[in-house]
Amino acid sequence: xxxxxxxxxxxxxxxxxxxxxxxxxxxxxxxxxxxxxxxxxxxxxxxxxxxxxxxxxxxxxxxxxxxxxxxxxxxxxxxxxxxxxxxxxxxx
Numbered sequence: 001x002x003x004x005x006x007x008x009x010x011x012x013x014x015x016x017x018x019x020x021x022x023x024x025x026x027x028x029x030x031x032x033x034x035x036x037x038x039x040x041x042x043x044x045x046x047x048x049x050x051x052x053x054x055x056x057x058x059x060x061x062x063x064x065x066x067x068x069x070x071x072x073x074x075x076x077x078x079x080x081x082x083x084x085x086x087x088x089x090x091x092x
Contacts, residue, residue: 001059003061004062005075007077008039008077012077014077016040017041020045022040022042024043025037
């Protein structure tokens with residue numbers, strides 16, 4: 001998870017967040033000015049367990065928001081803590 005809560009190269013507001021049918025796609029990360037390949041939400045959300053490894057003080061606000069704000073897939077891609085099997089490892 002990045003400081004903006006992006007996950008698997010799916011950045012907040014990316015239209016690919018709504019794709020539940022595809023497996024993978026190329027996506028352009030404007031923030032880094034580069035193309036990336038990502039698994040799409042349908043594949044990632046089908047996992048029995050999801051674990052986020054988050055390291056760095058620059059991500060503290062994103063982690064706080066994921067655990068304390070209302071889930072919004074456009075803001076917190078794939079971080080639906082109400083879905084079974086959601087967990088995380090945080091190192092600051």
